[in-house]
Amino acid sequence: MLLEIKNLQAGIEGIKILKGLNLKVEKGEVHAIMGPNGSGKSTLAKVIAGHPGYEVFEGEILYEGKNLLEMEPDERAREGIFMAFQYPIEIPGVSNSQFLRIAYNEKMKHLGLEELDPIEFNDLLKEKAKLVEMGSDFLKRSVNEGFSGGEKKRNEILQMAVLEPKLAILDETDSGLDIDALRIVANGVNSLRSKENAIILVTHYQRLLNYIEPDYVHVLADGRIVKSGNKELALKLEEKGYDWIKEAA
Amino acid sequence: MITQVKKQNLYEELFQKSFSQSTQPAWLKDLRLKAFEYFSQNGFPTPEDEEWKYTNTAPITREQFSLSVEKKPSTQLENLIYKETQRSYLVFFNGQFIRELSNLEAASNIEIFSFSEALKTNNEILEEKLTKQVQYQRNGFTALNTAFIENGLFLHIPENQKVSVPIQILFVSTENVIATPRILILVAKGAEATLIESYLRSEQARYFTNAVIEISLEDRATLKHHRIQRESHNAFHITTTDVEIGEESIYDSTNITLGAKWSRHEISAKFTKEKAEVFVDGLYLTSGEQFADTHSVIDHLHPNCKSRQNYKGIVDGKSRVVFNGKIFVREGAKGTDAHQSNKNLLLSSNARIDTKPQLEIFNDDVQCSHGATVGQLEEEEIFYLMSRGLPASLAKNLLTYGFAEEIINKIELESVKATLDEALLNRLSVRL
Ligand SMILES: Nc1ncnc2c1ncn2[C@@H]1O[C@H](COP(=O)(O)OP(=O)(O)O)[C@@H](O)[C@H]1O
Ligand SMILES: [Mg+2]
Numbered sequence: 001m002l003l004e005i006k007n008l009q010a011g012i013e014g015i016k017i018l019k020g021l022n023l024k025v026e027k028g029e030v031h032a033i034m035g036p037n038g039s040g041k042s043t044l045a046k047v048i049a050g051h052p053g054y055e056v057f058e059g060e061i062l063y064e065g066k067n068l069l070e071m072e073p074d075e076r077a078r079e080g081i082f083m084a085f086q087y088p089i090e091i092p093g094v095s096n097s098q099f100l101r102i103a104y105n106e107k108m109k110h111l112g113l114e115e116l117d118p119i120e121f122n123d124l125l126k127e128k129a130k131l132v133e134m135g136s137d138f139l140k141r142s143v144n145e146g147f148s149g150g151e152k153k154r155n156e157i158l159q160m161a162v163l164e165p166k167l168a169i170l171d172e173t174d175s176g177l178d179i180d181a182l183r184i185v186a187n188g189v190n191s192l193r194s195k196e197n198a199i200i201l202v203t204h205y206q207r208l209l210n211y212i213e214p215d216y217v218h219v220l221a222d223g224r225i226v227k228s229g230n231k232e233l234a235l236k237l238e239e240k241g242y243d244w245i246k247e248a249a
Numbered sequence: 250m251i252t253q254v255k256k257q258n259l260y261e262e263l264f265q266k267s268f269s270q271s272t273q274p275a276w277l278k279d280l281r282l283k284a285f286e287y288f289s290q291n292g293f294p295t296p297e298d299e300e301w302k303y304t305n306t307a308p309i310t311r312e313q314f315s316l317s318v319e320k321k322p323s324t325q326l327e328n329l330i331y332k333e334t335q336r337s338y339l340v341f342f343n344g345q346f347i348r349e350l351s352n353l354e355a356a357s358n359i360e361i362f363s364f365s366e367a368l369k370t371n372n373e374i375l376e377e378k379l380t381k382q383v384q385y386q387r388n389g390f391t392a393l394n395t396a397f398i399e400n401g402l403f404l405h406i407p408e409n410q411k412v413s414v415p416i417q418i419l420f421v422s423t424e425n426v427i428a429t430p431r432i433l434i435l436v437a438k439g440a441e442a443t444l445i446e447s448y449l450r451s452e453q454a455r456y457f458t459n460a461v462i463e464i465s466l467e468d469r470a471t472l473k474h475h476r477i478q479r480e481s482h483n484a485f486h487i488t489t490t491d492v493e494i495g496e497e498s499i500y501d502s503t504n505i506t507l508g509a510k511w512s513r514h515e516i517s518a519k520f521t522k523e524k525a526e527v528f529v530d531g532l533y534l535t536s537g538e539q540f541a542d543t544h545s546v547i548d549h550l551h552p553n554c555k556s557r558q559n560y561k562g563i564v565d566g567k568s569r570v571v572f573n574g575k576i577f578v579r580e581g582a583k584g585t586d587a588h589q590s591n592k593n594l595l596l597s598s599n600a601r602i603d604t605k606p607q608l609e610i611f612n613d614d615v616q617c618s619h620g621a622t623v624g625q626l627e628e629e630e631i632f633y634l635m636s637r638g639l640p641a642s643l644a645k646n647l648l649t650y651g652f653a654e655e656i657i658n659k660i661e662l663e664s665v666k667a668t669l670d671e672a673l674l675n676r677l678s679v680r681l
């Protein structure tokens with residue numbers, strides 16, 4: 001089991017947002033988590049990534065059998081967890097390529113593998129950038145600074161491509177994208193999909209799932225997973241909205 | 250009080266020694282005498298003086314210095330010369346301009362005179378210009394500098410000359426010395442030049458630099474001025490820079506403060522005509538027990554001028570920083586466009602910043618803003634980097650580096666920028 005979440009109750013500033021959430025993810029799977037605004041999707045993503053502002057009141061998260069909640073966010077990242085931010089952060093003065101090389105080398109160091117010098121790394125980076133159709137000017141610019149919404153989302157997927165996580169959580173990576181950018185992002189994600197990793201797609205819309213086919217679809221409402229199914233469930237949600245589930249639950 | 254008098258006796262001795270050997274013309278000797286008299290009576294400024302409220306001069310008052318006896322440095326200067334200025338540098342050693350150590354092969358269209366040369370050939374110009382902008386009465390430091398004027402530098406960029414190579418002025422000093430460099434820079438009509446003023450010292454010598462630089466830009470002139478203060482960490486340093494800017498001229502300066510145990514930079518920029526632009530930006534990076542002070546004044550006396558001031562600070566350890574930026578917009582200065590910003594990162598709870606932006610407007614038709622912040626790194630930014638696998642300390646140091654880069658990136662000269670990046674990354678223990 002790659003990830004196992006048991007009775008997770010978590011929130012922020014003393015407010016409980018997740019109220020007993022259970023989820024199991026195996027390697028090779030793609031899970032979609034859908035739900036209305038404010039249902040706690042980003043909270044779940046941030047708790048898994050280890051955001052220090054969130055508090056876990058009860059429950060546990062096991063990652064490769066280890067207690068994830070005891071690990072610092074950077075340790076989680078080096079162990080293969082990656083969250084694509086719903087709102088990526090701008091880092092002025094640090095270039096995309098510098099940042100990515102530092103992150104890549106931190107991971108290599110952790111795994112006891114060889115670090116890359118700037119020249120070697122740039123070769124790798126150019127290959128990865130092709131996946132999300134990003135030119136070299138993007139690599140020289142400061143991280144996310146002055147990027148459009150769509151460019152920021154593509155940059156998140158570039159980071160994912162470089163870091164090759166075992167578990168990627170994409171928090172609304174599709175929102176705010178036009179159809180071309182959505183296709184680019186989806187192609188990038190699909191090419192990174194493998195038997196060795198798992199992806200959790202957090203999304204508000206069914207649209208993304210036409211491009212990235214999930215194995216499972218879960219509906220998150222009021223801090224719990226209230227329904228799980230396959231991709232047919234997403235279509236039904238598209239058609240009927242979320243209310244029928246809330247009523248049924 | 251008693252120690253104060255004793256220390257002035259000390260400077261008295263040094264002054265008499267320097268003055269008695271002088272072969273300078275009467276007007277200059279007279280000026281030096283008056284300046285020293287002023288210093289004897291007033292000493293260094295004290296915190297009662299509003300401009301020195303947060304700046305304690307006692308650490309300098311306590312020290313003893315001597316005049317230089319050596320005429321040449323014992324070490325090689327080559328590795329202190331930037332790649333871009335290999336054939337266009339001027340050297341001050343222990344406060345005196347030394348032509349024999351300088352090289353201007355690549356900048357043949359500029360004129361330089363040491364004061365002793367200028368007094369032979371250009372006596373009137375020097376008499377007319379020297380201390381016109383920075384009078385000895387400004388404070389004890391400018392008085393002391395004036396009292397010790399010996400071999401300063403007069404740098405003249407003649408009319409319409411575009412100097413294609415940057416010019417480096419390098420200052421090096423040795424143990425115990427009081428260095429009082431004095432420079433006059435005249436950028437004539439339509440001329441353009443880039444200047445790097447660099448105080449560099451890798452060893453841990455204790456000395457005192459007290460520099461005064463008077464810069465005058467005539468009409469349609471451009472001067473890019475990079476000031477790099479990387480004195481030894483046992484050194485005391487003060488520079489008084491005064492700039493006058495003529496019509497449609499541009500003065501663009503970047504002031505980096507990394508070194509010295511105690512330092513202050515006073516910079517005043519004054520528009521003498523219309524439609525000119527001034528940029529006074531800077532970065533100070535302090536740690537340990539350093540003290541670093543920046544006092545700037547931008548004076549809008551004439552219409553339609555623009556000024557920008559962007560200072561950033563990274564303040565760590567037990568260091569102390571003072572920033573005081575004033576913008577005056579005078580009555581007649583219609584259409585003034587003046588903005589000032591001072592952002593500080595306070596990295597340690599034992600460090601301290603006193604920042605005071607000040608805007609005084611005597612006129613309605615203006616666009617002005619100013620602001621100062623003192624803060625820590627953003628939690629969300631730290632988390633973002635950590636979520637990519639960077640340990641907390643590396644994440645913080647990388648963000649601090651990024652914060653400083655906005656200013657360092659302004660410096661277009663590759664090797665100057667590279668050495669600053671290296672110093673910054675070393676200080677932050679980041680490997681890029
Ligand atoms: N910093 C915060 N302080 C208080 N409440 C918050 C904070 N952040 C989010 N919330 C609340 O938590 C709930 C879940 O938010 P979130 O996880 O972002 O939902 P989703 O991503 O599903 O839209 C919402 O009701 C939101 O208002
Ligand atoms: Mg969300």
